[in-house]
Amino acid sequence: MSMDDYFYNGELMKCYELAKQVTNEEDKVLAQKYIxxxxxxxxxxxxxxxxxxxVQHVERADESYPESDLVVEIRAIKDEEAFAKRIQQLEEVAKTGTSADKAQSFFTQGELFLFAHHYNESVHCFQQAVKQNPNKAVYWGITGQTMHRFGWMPFDALGYLEQAIQLDPTNPRWKWNKALVLIQLAKDLQMAPFMANAALTLEDALASCGEEQKSLKAAIQNTIDNMDSYVFS
Incomplete structure (x- = not known):
């Protein structure tokens, strides 16, 4: 695939890495543009x-992941003192734990910030989770999904979603979110290749859904059914 192919398919890291390898004088101008x-x-x-x-966990029927179970547990705490103590423990793990434990702590903090509508803090924590454990797709994917939903630039979101797909290529959620960003780019930049690749990505996402992932599958199908309205609204 060419640099343009990768770019319009939302595979921006692959585009970037390929651009850095260009030695042909004819392609250097485009390569430098992408770099x-x-x-x-x-x-x-x-x-x-x-x-x-x-281990890349499969999304459950209720659209949750095992990595989010701790958030559910913490949010169920009703006593303020007990809640504050649990948050303090979580923050301590982020400072002194193993890399895997730090990553999970940051991810949990990110989700708690997300529930509290503190989106900047949420994304920051998710990014810290990725830094501590860059091998877990859900950390990359939720970062990209949150970026897309709450106003980050499309190229920010795509970088994280691309890596989530690279690590967990059968996960339909990351493909769906990638398609949503491509649709946004097609709308904002009026570039048809983004839309064409979004359509292909959505079909792939739909085909990747498990039998039990009914709500996720319905959401993807709804996006397919309403693609034109997303672009022309």
Whole structure:
């Protein structure tokens, strides 16, 4: 695939890496254009997954992941003192735990901030989770999903969603969110290739849904059914 192919398919890290390898004088102008653009979004500073094999959990029927179970437990605490103590413990783990424990702590804090509608703090915590454990797709994916839903630039969201898909290529949620960002780009920039790739990505996402993922499948189908209205509204 070419740099343009990767770019319009939302595979921006692949576009960036390919651009850095260009030696052909004819392609250098385009390559430098992509490098400058993507380095503005700090693609040169993204955490790199390691060789460690991480378990990538399947999304449950209620659209949750095991990584979110601790959030449910903490939010169920009604006593203010007990809640504050639990948050303090969570913050301590983020300082002194193993990398995996720190990552989970940051992810949990990010979700708590998300429930409290503190979106900047939420994304910051999710990004810290990715830094501590760049091998877990749900950390990347939820970061990208949150960015897209709450006003970050499309190129920010796509970088995280791309890596989530790379780590967990059968997960329909990350593909769906990628398609939503591509639709947004097609609308904002009036570039048809984004829309064409969004349609293909949505079909792939739909095909990737498990039998029990009915609500997620319905949401993806709704996006497919309303693509034109998203672009022309």
């Amino acid at each position: 400058r653009l993507l380095e503005e979004y700090e693609y040169d500073r993204y955490p790199k997954p390691t060789a460690h094999i991480e």
